Amino acid sequence: MVPAPAPALVATDLDGTLLRRGDTVSVRSRAALARVAAAGAQHIVVTGRPAPQVRHLLLELDYQGLAVCGQGAQVFDAATDTLVSRLTLDRQVAEVALGKIEAEVGLVFAAVNQDGMEGLMLMEPGYVPSHPTLPSVRADNRVALWDEPINKVLIRHPALSDDELVAAARNVSDGLVTVTMAGPGTVELQPLGVTKATGLALAAEMSGVAAADTVAFGDMPNDVPMFRWAGHGVAMANAHEELKAVADEIALSNEEDGVAVVLERLFG
Secondary structure (H helix, E strand, O other): OOOOOOOOEEEEOHHHHHOEOOOEOOHHHHHHHHHHHHOOOEEEEEOOOOHHHOHHHHHHOOOOOEEEEHHHOEEEEOOOOEEEEEOOEOHHHHHHHHHHHHHHHOOOEEEEEEOOOOOOEEEOOOOOOOOOOOOOEEOOOHHHHHOOOEEEEEEEOOOOOHHHHHHHHHHHHOOOEEEEEEEOOEEEEEEOOOOHHHHHHHHHHHHOOOHHHEEEEEOOHHHHHHHHHOOEEEEOOOOOHHHHOOOOEEOOOHHHOHHHHHHHHHOO
């Protein structure tokens, strides 16, 4: 039997997927990605993190390609350290959506990722970041969140689970924003229609690669659109059940080098 051709594009989420604890990439994963490059395939990072929160990791990996950041709102060129595409979330729309959500579920705590390469993660009083090692700045009040252009809003509820908050937010903000869950304690509001899939489709078009020739790796519901776009979706063993339900394959966990194991098979 003739083996199936290796994919032309490997799209990987970061947190909970390629990254291990402490934001590290294992030696085995680095070797597997080197094998991908040696085969002439491309690797595109697709992450919910905005570009300012990912550029240091890309430098450490000596990553020179395109990266989809901010849940698809940004396409970042690591080789030139520039944003080649960027979308913002209308701040009035974000404020209206946030008001509708609070009318439904009560008080939530919010933060924003500001637009641009120098954009801050700005948090209102009471917001507790789910990834405390990432740089963030505390605002005096919610009004200050809207001072500069933003690409997304992050929300947390003091009592509801992430799944409950996502369901409620989608119910009342339909037609205003895209609501997604990007990780534990990370429910986000993005520009309407913007997902990891829209960002990856743009980056793939720039790179001359088709969806059918793409294998995508992820662990959270924000990866569902990317899996539906890609030819083959691989969920990590630690993935949310919503993503596992649409995956073509389940890999080992991020801590067990699940991405590397699959890439070694595909590019063996």
